[in-house]
Amino acid sequence: GIRLEGPALDDAPEDHLSCYNTRGTQALLGCAQEGDVRAFRQLWTPSNGPPSWWKQFAQDGSLPELRPAEAISTSRRVAACLALRTELAANEEQEFAFALAWHTPRVYDRSSHCWAPVYTRRYRDASAAGHWALENRSAIRTLSEEWQQPFLRDPALTPWLLRLAEELGEVVSRSFFAYSDEHPTSSRRFVLLDTPDDRASRLTGPLRIRLQPCLLSLFPQLDAADIALRVSERVAAEPDPAQDSAAVHLAAIHCNRLGQVGWLDSSWPSLKALGERLTRSEASSSPLAGAIWLDLLDLATRANDLAYAERVHERIRAIRPGPNLEASDSAWDAWNKRFDCRWNDNTGELTLHYVLTAEGTLAGPVFGSRHVGYGKVTHSAAETTVEYRLERTAPAQPLVGQLSSARNGASSQPIRRIRIPFRGTRDGTTVSVTLRNRPVEVTRVEQDGEALLSVDLGGAPMMQPGDKLVVRVRQKNDETTRSGGTTP
Numbered sequence: 001g002i003r004l005e006g007p008a009l010d011d012a013p014e015d016h017l018s019c020y021n022t023r024g025t026q027a028l029l030g031c032a033q034e035g036d037v038r039a040f041r042q043l044w045t046p047s048n049g050p051p052s053w054w055k056q057f058a059q060d061g062s063l064p065e066l067r068p069a070e071a072i073s074t075s076r077r078v079a080a081c082l083a084l085r086t087e088l089a090a091n092e093e094q095e096f097a098f099a100l101a102w103h104t105p106r107v108y109d110r111s112s113h114c115w116a117p118v119y120t121r122r123y124r125d126a127s128a129a130g131h132w133a134l135e136n137r138s139a140i141r142t143l144s145e146e147w148q149q150p151f152l153r154d155p156a157l158t159p160w161l162l163r164l165a166e167e168l169g170e171v172v173s174r175s176f177f178a179y180s181d182e183h184p185t186s187s188r189r190f191v192l193l194d195t196p197d198d199r200a201s202r203l204t205g206p207l208r209i210r211l212q213p214c215l216l217s218l219f220p221q222l223d224a225a226d227i228a229l230r231v232s233e234r235v236a237a238e239p240d241p242a243q244d245s246a247a248v249h250l251a252a253i254h255c256n257r258l259g260q261v262g263w264l265d266s267s268w269p270s271l272k273a274l275g276e277r278l279t280r281s282e283a284s285s286s287p288l289a290g291a292i293w294l295d296l297l298d299l300a301t302r303a304n305d306l307a308y309a310e311r312v313h314e315r316i317r318a319i320r321p322g323p324n325l326e327a328s329d330s331a332w333d334a335w336n337k338r339f340d341c342r343w344n345d346n347t348g349e350l351t352l353h354y355v356l357t358a359e360g361t362l363a364g365p366v367f368g369s370r371h372v373g374y375g376k377v378t379h380s381a382a383e384t385t386v387e388y389r390l391e392r393t394a395p396a397q398p399l400v401g402q403l404s405s406a407r408n409g410a411s412s413q414p415i416r417r418i419r420i421p422f423r424g425t426r427d428g429t430t431v432s433v434t435l436r437n438r439p440v441e442v443t444r445v446e447q448d449g450e451a452l453l454s455v456d457l458g459g460a461p462m463m464q465p466g467d468k469l470v471v472r473v474r475q476k477n478d479e480t481t482r483s484g485g486t487t488p
Contacts, residue, residue, distance in 0.1 A: 001027055001028050001029030001030055001039070001041075001082055001127070001130065002027065002041050002082055003026075003027045003127045004025060004027070004078060004080060004126075005024075005025045005125075024102065024103055024105065025103045025125045025127070026100070026102045027101045027102075027103075027125070027127045027129070027130045028098070028099075028130075029082075029098065029101070029127070029130040029131065029134060030084045030096060030097065030098045031097050032084055032086065032095070032096050032097075033095055035094060037084055037085070037096075038084070040062075040065065040083040040084075041080070041081070041082055042063050042064070042080070042081045043079070043080050043081075044079055044081075045077060045078060045079070046078075047077055061083055061085070062083070063081065063083045082098070084096045097134055099130040099131075099133045099134050100130070101127070101129040101133060102126050103123060103125050103128075103129055104117065105117075105120045107176075107178065107191075113180070114180075115179065115180060115191055116178055117176050117177065117178050118176075118177040118178060118179065119177075147392070150374045150389070150391070151374065157363070157364050157365075160335060164331050164335060167210070167211060167213075167331055168218075170211055170214075171211055171214050171218070171219075174192055175190060175222065176190075176191060177190055177191075178190075190219060190222050192222055192226045204243075204246075205242060205243055205245070205247070205249075206246070208226075208230075208246065209246060209249060209250060209253070210330050212250060212253055212254070212330075213332035213333035213336060214330070214332040216254065216258070217336060220254075223254055224254060227247070227251050227267070228263075228266070230247045231247045231248075231270045232270055234247045234270075235270045235273050235274060239281055241281050244281075245278065245292045247271075248271055248275065248292055248295050248296060248299070249291075249292065249295050251267060251271055251295075252295035252296075255298070255302055256298065264299065264302055265303065268300075268305065271299055272303075272305065275300075275308070275312070278292060279315070293315055293316050293319070294316070296312045297309055297312045297313060297316065335364070335365075335367075336367070337355065339353070339354045339355075339362060339364055339365075339366055339375055340352070340353040340368075341353075341366040341367065341368035341371065341375070343368050343370075343413065347416065347417070348415055348416035348460055349416065349417045349418075350388075350415055350417070350418050350419070351418075351419040351420075351452075352366070352375065352386060352388060352418075352419070352421075354421060359381065360379060361376065361377065361378045361379075362375075362376070363376040370393060371392070371393055372392045373390045373391050373392075374389045374391055375388050375389075383472060383473065383474050384472070384473045385472050386420055386471040386472075386473075387468060387469070387470050389468040389469075390413070390463055390464070390465050390466070390467055390468075390469075393413065412462040413462065413463045413464075414460040414461070414462055414463075415457055415460065415461055415462075415463055416460045417454060417455065417457065418455045418457065419448065419455070420455075421451060421453075422448075422451065422452055422453035422473070423451070425447075426447040428475055428476035429453075429473060429474070430473075430474045430475075431445050431471065431472070431473050431474075432471075433455065433469070433470065433471050433472075434469070434470045435463060435467060435469050435470075436468065437468075440457050440458070440459075441457065441459060442455055443456045443458045444456040
């Protein structure tokens with residue numbers, strides 16, 4: 001293959017070097033199963049236009065030999081090409097595998113704090129990372145197929161999955177596990193970064209709000225940490241009503257979704273300072289003008305700052321606030337309103353929310369904090385069946401380990417209570433629960449208001465990745481009774 005090594009750069013977080021401010025490497029590697037295989041490599045500088053051999057390469061894949069003198073390039077913008085060639089007998093097939101790998105030892109965040117991605121301690125450079133990927137490609141393929149197949153069985157899910165993957169890609173491309181470079185023995189953390197080199201794609205307020213439902217579903221602690229940093233940055237920065245409002249709005253959405261009052265206690269003084277600043281500026285240029293006061297009222301009430309809450313309430317009386325904006329254009333927000341999962345690790349309570357018409361079936365991925373599963377709800381006039389398969393869990397402090405096709409180290413989750421949507425009466429309703437196709441004792445069934453059915457289980461059975469939980473709710477045939485879902 002080919003290994004490209006970046007030139008030595010100054011070790012300082014300058015603007016144009018804010019992310020890749022160190023000697024990094026990239027590698028383009030290929031491997032074959034067997035036989036007489038020749039590798040051809042070429043380098044060129046794209047700014048000089050296409051190389052003379054490109055047309056021939058595009059036609060038949062042939063490359064001229066790379067002369068030793070050409071193997072050294074001082075250009076910062078160099079391109080590489082790799083080709084594998086072999087002779088095949090009639091009807092013979094052979095697989096060529098290629099890997100593109102990179103290795104960036106140092107990354108700076110918005111505060112110019114230096115982070116060392118965890119993977120850089122596992123691999124010495126991009127070549128080592130690429131070799132590992134090629135050697136383990138069968139295990140990678142197995143894990144990918146195992147994860148994707150449950151979601152691909154239903155063609156109706158394809159449009160949803162495409163939209164969800166698009167937003168997930170935004171989060172993944174801006175986040176990674178890392179050590180603090182200043183404290184190399186510290187524990188690993190999940191870090192969320194702005195894109196360093198493209199100012200237009202920074203995580204601006206509207207984009208960050210759009211990505212928040214995805215973060216809340218998968219990485220709520222990361223969402224909280226990033227909001228706290230944004231709020232503190234806004235207090236120290238020059239007033240900007242749009243950005244100040246966005247920071248307050250992010251905090252309000254986070255608290256409304258998760259109810260984390262403890263997190264709010266530490267951030268409330270800064271949020272209150274932004275509120276005071278918005279009051280002075282009238283927030284006239286903010287796209288959240290009006291609606292932001294509803295956010296501030298909610299936050300002040302949750303923070304038990306009743307005096308400030310009353311001041312905000314008086315302001316709301318004097319104006320006509322706009323709607324309390326949510327990320328309505330987010331696919332994650334739309335999907336979670338349709339099918340959502342919340343698992344309380346402390347109480348062992350599993351709550352499934354879904355929206356289903358009077359009769360029918362709803363199926364698809366179910367995302368919860370640190371839990372990803374696959375759910376299916378089948379509802380008729382007489383019975384509702386809820387199936388939930390736990391696909392993956394993430395530990396409270398995620399670790400990066402060796403890739404394996406087995407679910408090594410999978411954490412078990414105790415189930416003490418299940419809560420599902422319910423519209424009907426408790427009288428005449430029977431509930432049965434199975435886990436791994438075995439019946440589970442139901443000790444109590446209660447109707448939680450008019451919207452939820454609460455089912456307590458005996459023995460707190462443990463659920464592991466790969467296990468399927470089935471809840472069946474049977475009700476007497478009554479045309480006036482509906483159960484097992486909410487009608488939109």
